[in-house]
Each structure stands twice: as C-alpha cells, then as structure tokens.
Amino acid sequence: MEFDTSPINRCSKDHEKIYQQWFSLADSDGDGRLTGGDAIKFFAMSNLPRQDLKQVWAIADSKRQGFLGFREFIAAMQLVSLAQAGHPVSSDLLNAEVDFENLQPPSLEGLDLLQTKKKRMPKSEPEQNGSSTVQSSATANWFSSSSSVKKVSLSSVTSIVDGLKKLYLQKLKPLEATYHFNDFVSPLLTNSDFDAKPMVMLLGQYSTGKTTFIKHLLGTSYPGAHIGPEPTTDRFVVVMNGPDERSIPGNTIAVQANMPFSGLTTFGSAFLSKFECSQMPHPLLEHITFVDTPGVLSGE
The missing domain is CATH 3.40.50.300 (P-loop containing nucleotide triphosphate hydrolases)
Structure with missing residues (x-):
C-alpha cells in the first residue's frame, strides 16, 4: 500500500495545513519523522483505547519503517477521526466509502495547551556551544564512507538498531561484498534482519x-x-x-x-x-x- 495513492490520506488544503502544524508539534526533534515516543504522547490526546492506537500505528506504518512521515501521519489522524466517530479500527477502513477529503480532523484534548508551550519555547542555538559542534563534526567524519556506499544521515539514527544498521551498511557490508563473504558463509544482511x-x-x-x-x-x-x-x-x-x-x-x-x-x-x-x-x-x-x-x- 502506497500512501501517495491511497485515498485515506487525501484531504483538503485547509486540513493539510492543520495536519502540518500538528506534525510539527508532535515531531519533537524536528527530523521529519514521528517515532514511537512522540506518537504515543500525541495520539494519547485522542483519548482512544491503547489497543485502537496500536492498530492506528500498524495500519499507518504499512511499510514497517518504525516511524511516520507526514503522509503517514495524515493517514493516522484520519484513522483516529474515524475511530472517534465509532468506526472499528481495522485495515478495512482503507477501502471504506468515506469522503476523506472532507473528513474533519480528530478531537485532541490538550492540543491548545501544547501549541502554547511550543510557541513559548526558545529556539535552540547550537552555534553557541562550540564543543557540541566539534563533537558532532568528529562523529560525522567517523561515520563517513566512500561515495559508492549508501549513506545514512545521522539525523535518521533514532535507536541502537538504527546505529547498528548504519555501521553495517557503511563499514561491514562493503567489506563483505569485496571478499564475497555472502557467497560462502551467509547472505548479506538486509534492513528486515535488523528490524x-x-x-x-x-x-x-x-x-x-x-x-x-x-x-x-x-x-x-x-x-x-x-x-x-x-x-x-x-x-x-x-x-x-x-x-x-x-x-x-x-x-x-x-x-x-x-x-x-x-x-x-x-x-x-x-x-x-x-x-x-x-x-x-x-x-x-x-x-x-x-x-x-x-x-x-x-x-x-
């Protein structure tokens, strides 16, 4: 299921602007990816049962990425809105006869308070902390690799598994491929092996x-x-x-x-x-x- 063509995340321009504001609120680190911790806090404001919220996450994250992008976030919010209207949360909602473009955003308790806190928070200024900049630069150089290897940005590493995956892709996998390790010992690891x-x-x-x-x-x-x-x-x-x-x-x-x-x-x-x-x-x-x-x- 590709979210760009699925009807469940089609919405009007006005609703898309609202969801964009909500996505920015929920994405605490601003990396454009809504991970588990942020999703739990934000989805909980809908007051839906925890089991329903798990189903919402599972259906929205159909690609099993472990995070939600903006399009997947819209799909999740539409599922929450349908659940609040009394629809059972299941994958059948993807094919339900619902006017998704005019579907109203869900009701979230405490959203106004969260928006107020977000506006009052001062913007971080990393340039004032020189040691932190140097350390980040050193780490980036250590993770660097040749242009022929698929690069993974440091901002995409949100867990130990992501870090191990990054190390393998940039350090071990090229070595295994060079010496044909996959031909006589074990196949090359894939993302699904780590996840x-x-x-x-x-x-x-x-x-x-x-x-x-x-x-x-x-x-x-x-x-x-x-x-x-x-x-x-x-x-x-x-x-x-x-x-x-x-x-x-x-x-x-x-x-x-x-x-x-x-x-x-x-x-x-x-x-x-x-x-x-x-x-x-x-x-x-x-x-x-x-x-x-x-x-x-x-x-x-």
Whole structure:
C-alpha cells in the first residue's frame, strides 16, 4: 500500500495545513519523522483505547519503517477521526466509502495547551556551544564512507538498531561484498534482519504441546492452529504481530522485503510449500515471534 495513492490520506488544503502544524508539534526533534515516543504522547490526546492506537500505528506504518512521515501521519489522524466517530479500527477502513477529503480532523484534548508551550519555547542555538559542534563534526567524519556506499544521515539514527544498521551498511557490508563473504558463509544482511523481533522456535515430538504452549502464552489460538492427538502441525508456522488475523503462504512471505525470511528461498519451493506466516494483533507478539514446527517421530 502506497500512501501517495491511497485515498485515506487525501484531504483538503485547509486540513493539510492543520495536519502540518500538528506534525510539527508532535515531531519533537524536528527530523521529519514521528517515532514511537512522540506518537504515543500525541495520539494519547485522542483519548482512544491503547489497543485502537496500536492498530492506528500498524495500519499507518504499512511499510514497517518504525516511524511516520507526514503522509503517514495524515493517514493516522484520519484513522483516529474515524475511530472517534465509532468506526472499528481495522485495515478495512482503507477501502471504506468515506469522503476523506472532507473528513474533519480528530478531537485532541490538550492540543491548545501544547501549541502554547511550543510557541513559548526558545529556539535552540547550537552555534553557541562550540564543543557540541566539534563533537558532532568528529562523529560525522567517523561515520563517513566512500561515495559508492549508501549513506545514512545521522539525523535518521533514532535507536541502537538504527546505529547498528548504519555501521553495517557503511563499514561491514562493503567489506563483505569485496571478499564475497555472502557467497560462502551467509547472505548479506538486509534492513528486515535488523528490524526483526527475537524468534523462539519450538521443537519436539508430535502431540507434546508445542502449539498448545503458544496458545497458552497468547491466550488464544493463532490463525491456522490445529490441536489434536495425531500429528496436526504439518508445516513451519511463524506466528508474528500484524494489523489483523491472516495466514500468508511461504512463497509470498519469503519474497517480501520487509520480512526477514528472504534467505529461506535457498531451500527451494518444496520447503516454502511447507512454510507459512500467521499474523494477528497481540501485545506479546509486538516483542517476540514464535515458530511452530512439525512434530518429529520418536527416535528420529
């Protein structure tokens, strides 16, 4: 889903100006990216339930960037406005018959107070602090690389993961490519490898409770789960967080750039036909991913 062509973030010029002001208020560091901490504070002013706000973030951040740009922010605000009007928050809202261009902005409690505080805040003057300027310059030089390497600006580094990704892209990846490390050891890392959550794979004989264990932790069954006395799980199932409940075939999930499963294509279509991704919205799956496996026979 591309936000530039999706109807959900089309709005009138007047509303776009309002959203631009709101985006500037929410973006505390002024880097043009609304990250998790800023989004939580700003979205909370809508007084919507936390679960609805999580759904708003998941739908707006469809590219799994970990932040919202201005267009994604407009989409999020329109989702909040629809939720306040009584619509259930789901990806189906993207195709709902709603006049998005004339959809009124949501009601945000405490917005006027936030705007007043923002106006009173003095503008920072980094040139007055010479040591800070020198330190930033030194750091920028240390991160510098040749023009052939994809550059990542320091302002885009908002977490440890972003920093590690930057180091890998500019320092290690060119070295691996030069010596063909990816040909005889492991493939080159992608953005999805850094952004992926920790994975827990459950192994054991069939009918020993692997699927039941996942069901107990989640408090509910995941899409495609089967529990019975005979061997029921006949494929590898990755249980991960998603905006709604769905099952995605292995051949599809392995070629998605935002998923860390591209390396599985080396095992061929025979394996991918026994591989599946099960997505569902769940707070536990926001921090961890489970891999349910087929049971092995005793002695094998």
